[in-house]
Amino acid sequence: MKTRLTEMTGIRYPILLSGMSWISTPKMVAAVSNAGGLGILATGPLSSAQTREAIREIRTLTDKPFGANASLMFPGAADNAKVLLQEKVPVINFALGKGDWIVKEAHKYGGKVFATVVNLKHAQRAQDFGTDAVIATGQEAAAHGEDVTSLVLIPHLAENLKIPVIAAGGFADGRGIAAALALGAEGVAMGTRLMTTKESPLHDHYKTLTQEKDVYDTLFSPRFDGILCRVMKTDAAKKAIKNGLSWPAAFINSQEIAKQVNIPYFKLFLGVLASGYQNARQLAFMANAFKAIKVATEDGDTKTGVLPVGQVQGLIHDQPTVAELFERIVKEAQAAQSRVNAALS
Numbered sequence: 001m002k003t004r005l006t007e008m009t010g011i012r013y014p015i016l017l018s019g020m021s022w023i024s025t026p027k028m029v030a031a032v033s034n035a036g037g038l039g040i041l042a043t044g045p046l047s048s049a050q051t052r053e054a055i056r057e058i059r060t061l062t063d064k065p066f067g068a069n070a071s072l073m074f075p076g077a078a079d080n081a082k083v084l085l086q087e088k089v090p091v092i093n094f095a096l097g098k099g100d101w102i103v104k105e106a107h108k109y110g111g112k113v114f115a116t117v118v119n120l121k122h123a124q125r126a127q128d129f130g131t132d133a134v135i136a137t138g139q140e141a142a143a144h145g146e147d148v149t150s151l152v153l154i155p156h157l158a159e160n161l162k163i164p165v166i167a168a169g170g171f172a173d174g175r176g177i178a179a180a181l182a183l184g185a186e187g188v189a190m191g192t193r194l195m196t197t198k199e200s201p202l203h204d205h206y207k208t209l210t211q212e213k214d215v216y217d218t219l220f221s222p223r224f225d226g227i228l229c230r231v232m233k234t235d236a237a238k239k240a241i242k243n244g245l246s247w248p249a250a251f252i253n254s255q256e257i258a259k260q261v262n263i264p265y266f267k268l269f270l271g272v273l274a275s276g277y278q279n280a281r282q283l284a285f286m287a288n289a290f291k292a293i294k295v296a297t298e299d300g301d302t303k304t305g306v307l308p309v310g311q312v313q314g315l316i317h318d319q320p321t322v323a324e325l326f327e328r329i330v331k332e333a334q335a336a337q338s339r340v341n342a343a344l345s
Contacts, residue, residue, distance in 0.1 A: 016166060016187065020195060048082070051080045092114070094113065115131045116221065131165050141191070170311065172190065178333045207308075216230075226286060234307075236302060257287055
């Protein structure tokens with residue numbers, strides 16, 4: 001498979017691993033890269049020292065291209081991004097913030113930078129300051145999409161941008177990749193499908209649930225983490241969305257996050273207060289969401305845990321290795337191409 005994405009990054013297949021906290025770990029990143037895709041390390045739950053260690057671990061596990069993300073809204077994210085630049089990570093993916101400074105520094109060593117976007121305004125801004133590609137997140141996606149579905153968002157961005165568009169949200173098989181390419185994308189990012197593979201560190205309870213749930217079994221609401229977010233429909237998720245923001249829980253959970261990313265809590269607390277009420281409220285939502293996602297992902301907790309998933313969970317019925325999945329996807333994409341060619345001939 002050959003697209004602008006594969007040529008730009010040197011990967012075999014135009015498939016990215018979405019940077020999912022507690023799932024897109026060094027071993028998972030390496031599994032995707034070794035299978036011919038582009039693994040993306042999730043740095044959200046990591047301190048700068050842990051991020052550096054993770055990057056170096058990836059390099060012991062693969063000699064293939066890989067990337068890492070930085071969600072710039074999160075505490076410690078800027079420091080993590082600086083580590084990615086110092087370590088000359090081949091591809092850096094930023095989200096939830098302005099990454100012009102990342103682009104400038106990454107280009108100095110030949111690195112590529114992808115911006116995660118949900119609309120044309122943000123995509124054009126990223127293109128204007130030199131971003132190499134955008135990851136376009138449709139409403140179907142796990143976690144943070146907005147109102148526009150991938151079927152409309154991809155061609156909308158593709159016809160208005162010069163840089164490559166990578167489609168995210170709604171992709172789990174070769175039919176999806178063929179459709180994304182037909183819509184103007186240069187590749188896809190997969191989260192829900194790749195987290196249900198043998199190499200994924202997602203707890204088995206949730207791997208099983210993902211295969212049991214249907215396409216209708218998700219919830220999409222801003223009341224889980226303060227931004228429109230899609231999660232698996234469970235009793236715990238319904239309760240979390242119904243209750244909304246709990247400030248006492250956020251106070252406790254933010255202390256755990258500060259410790260996790262190695263930031264003195266007093267410094268974190270003052271910084272959040274100084275950022276204004278709206279940002280403080282958003283970070284409080286995120287603190288509680290982080291805890292719920294962590295216990296779901298690592299512990300398999302179905303009573304208090306909440307797992308971001310895309311609607312494509314209803315298309316997932318097995319747990320292959322990453323390499324097996326990619327081989328299947330290529331065959332499915334070729335079969336889809338043949339069907340379309342036959343219909344149009």
